[in-house]
Amino acid sequence: MQEQEQTSKKFQFRSFIKLIRDTHPKYWQLWLGLGLGLIATLAQLLVPKFAQTLVNNFKTGVNVWLLVGIIVLFIGSAVINAVSGGLLGSFGERVVADLRRRLWNKLIHxxxxxxxxxxxxxxxxxxxxxxDQIKDLLATSFPNAVTSIFQLVGAFLFMIVMDWKMTLIMLIAVPLVFTLMRPLMNRTMKVGRAQQKTLADFSGQVDDTLSEIRLVKASNAESYEKESGGKLIHRLYRIGLKEAIYESITYPLMGxxxxALIVGILAYGAHRVATGTMTMGTMFAFLMYLFQVISPVSILGQFSVRLSKASGATEHLQAILxxxxxVFDQEETPRIQNQPLALQHVDFAYGDGQPVLEDVNVEAQPNTTIAFVGPSGSGKTTILNLIERYYQPTGGKITVGEQDINQLDLAAWRKAIGxxxxxSAIVAGTIRHNLTYGLDEEYSDEELWHVLKLAYADGFVNEMDHQLDTEVGERGIKVSGGQRQRLAIARAFLRDPELLMLDEATASLDSESEAMIQKALQQLMQGRTTLIIAHRLSTIVDADEIYFIDAGHVSGHGTHQELLETLPKYREYVKIQFKE
Incomplete structure (x- = not known):
């Protein structure tokens, strides 16, 4: 078990180094910052030595130049420390910015x-x-740990030169302090990692709840969410309380x-001075070195906790990376016009392995309208998702002409689809931003008004205070469902797609909105291959081909009249679903 833990720690360290290396940081800032930090530490280490000489020579008067030297060392070390901190801070901020940029680019791909x-x-x-945990380790904890080790070693070396007996006492006492504090530090590290996980869970619940706050209120679910969120908050409180208790014990106990170590050494030193085996200057210098040792010991104790948190953060981020x-680097450009789109023996299952589609065969000839109908959950939307390449078939293939769509450039393929x-999704921002979202070209106001007119959306946009520059709010909350649909159709007009896919585009709308959107869709469908999912008879009755999807299978296909005559399931479905 211990070997496994050691292997895991070693692996995490390597993962951390790789994670940082992949951000291509400016190492000169790190090394220069560390170097200046070590210089500042060396200056601080020289101060007690100079003070020893100054105190020992008090009988003959104050050595002004020596006093000036001590002041210069104090001020110089502070200035150098400030420059060092700035460089290390810049290094850490740049690394975390590049890391976040890499993570963000990863997430959206x-x-x-x-x-x-x-x-x-x-x-x-x-x-x-x-x-942030990684930045804290890089910019603060790691440099402080390095300078603390240097300060500890340097202080002990100076002390050995001055008096090996007192140094031996400290060399025994300081590791003993670490040994006594180790169990508490280990508990603090475990609590820190648990806090990271619980904080991530809480963030997830906050996002889920607040993004659907209208559903919460419409469902009178405030009490449920209050209790559910309260449990996570209480768990965070318990973990935070543990951390606070461990820290409240660790730091005072260490202090x-x-x-006690200082008092003991002071008493021993006073005895040595009284018996004449140690000078007052040496005693004074020893106390100064002892105070310099206290801070590094505390910093190194905290470093183990920071290292554990950064190790957990590294594990999480590496899992994402x-x-x-x-894959966007395919070179073949899709040619949809005058090419049939076909699903050939397509199977699909989600991660749980439960089949969603089995041996599905569909063919859409150029510039025709293909409709998919069937019970809810039969797999109709999944077919469109596979064509969009959100998911990959677990069997079979989807082709355009003779080309497998997986061999086509993904960006170009999706650009060809409306x-x-x-x-329909609406992002926060203006109407102009929503119309041109994801498009590289620049569009004039006249072009945008033209597609709005084609989508019967120009009227309500023209009535808005800022027209094209009107903010639609989070998830388009400031526009109605019908307006949102018409904006989505206008966006599709602007993309001028070769393949149009409509998934219940007129469902859940009032009669007036539906009529306007049907007119817009009829214009949009002209001259394009169109795939439709609909529950309304008027939407599919004129389709060139209708595929009846039942429990992931194609039960039959043909025109509306052909299916009525040959497929009892379709006839029953129409009777129930399209009863007017």
């Missing part, structure tokens, strides 16, 4: 299945809190122990 299993709030905690990304769903 991760595959959709990853986000199906991980809460957004947890990822936020990793991006913000865990990267008391060190104070190891996740597979979507997608309008039942709850």
């Amino acid at each position: 991760l595959r959709i299945p990853y986000f199906d299993n991980v809460k957004v709030g947890q990822l936020t905690s990793r991006l913000v809190n865990d990267s 008391t122990t060190m104070m 190891r996740e597979p990304e979507e 997608f309008v769903s039942q709850d």
Whole structure:
């Protein structure tokens, strides 16, 4: 067990080094900052030695130049320490900025299945809190630990030269203090790692709850969320309380122990001075070195806790960085126009292994409209998700002409697709930002008004105070459902897609909004291959081909009339679903 723990620690250290190296930091800032810190520490170590000479020569008067030298050493070490701290701070901030940039780029390129299993709030905690732990270790804890070790070793060397007997006492006493404090430090490290995990869980719940605050209120779920969040807050409180208790014991105990050490050495030194075996200057210098030793001992004790937290943060961030990304570097450009789109013997299952689609065969000829109908949960939306390449088929393939879509450049493939769903996504920002979101080209106001007119959205946008520059709010909360749909259709017009996919685009709308959106969609569908999921008869009855999806299988396909005549399941579905 111990060997496994040691291996794990060694691995974490290597992972930490690799994580930092991959950010390509400016090492000169680290080494120069450390070097200046060591110089400042050396200056501080020289002060007691000069003070020893100054005190021993008090009988003959005060050596002004020696006193000036001590003052210069004090001021110089403070200035050098400040420069060192600035360099190390700059190094740490640059590393954490590059690390966050790398993590952010990684997150937005991760595959959709990853986000199906991980809460957004947890990822936020990793991006913000865990990267802060690494910055703290790099910019503060590690440099302080290095200078503390240098200060400890240097102080002991100077003390050995001055008086080996008193130094021997300290060499025995200081490690003894560390040994006594080690159990408490270990407990503090475990509590620190538990706090990181609980904080990530709490961030996840906060994000989930506040992002759906309207659902919370509409469901009268305030009491449930109050209790659920309260449990995590209480857990954080318990962990924080443990940490506070351990720290409240550790630091006073360490301080008391060190104070007892000082009193003991002071008494022993006073005896030595009284018997004439030690000078007053040496005694004075020893006390100064002893005070210089106290701070490094405390810093090194805290360093082990910081190291444990950074180790946990490294593990979390490395886990994210190891996740597979979507591949965007294919060179083949999709050619959808005049090419049939086909699903050939496609199987699909999510991570739990439960089949969602089995042996699905679909063919969409160029410039035709294909409709998918069937019971809820039958796999219709999954088909569109596979075409969008959010997920990969577990069997079979999807082709355009003779090309497997997985061989096509992903960015170009998605650019060729226009997608309008039942709850079309709207991002925080202006209407202009939402229309051009993800597009590299610059568009004039005339072009934007043109697509808004095509989508029957120009009327309500024109009535807004700032028109194209109107803020729509978080998740488009300042626009209605029908307005949101029309903005999504306008965005699709602007993209001018070759393949159009509509997933319940008119569901849950009032009659007026539905009529306007149907008109907009009819224009948008002209001259494009269109795939539709709908529950309304008027939407699919004119489709060139209808595929009836039942429990992940294609039960039959054909025109509306053909399916009514040949497929009892479809006939029953129409009777129930489209009863008017």
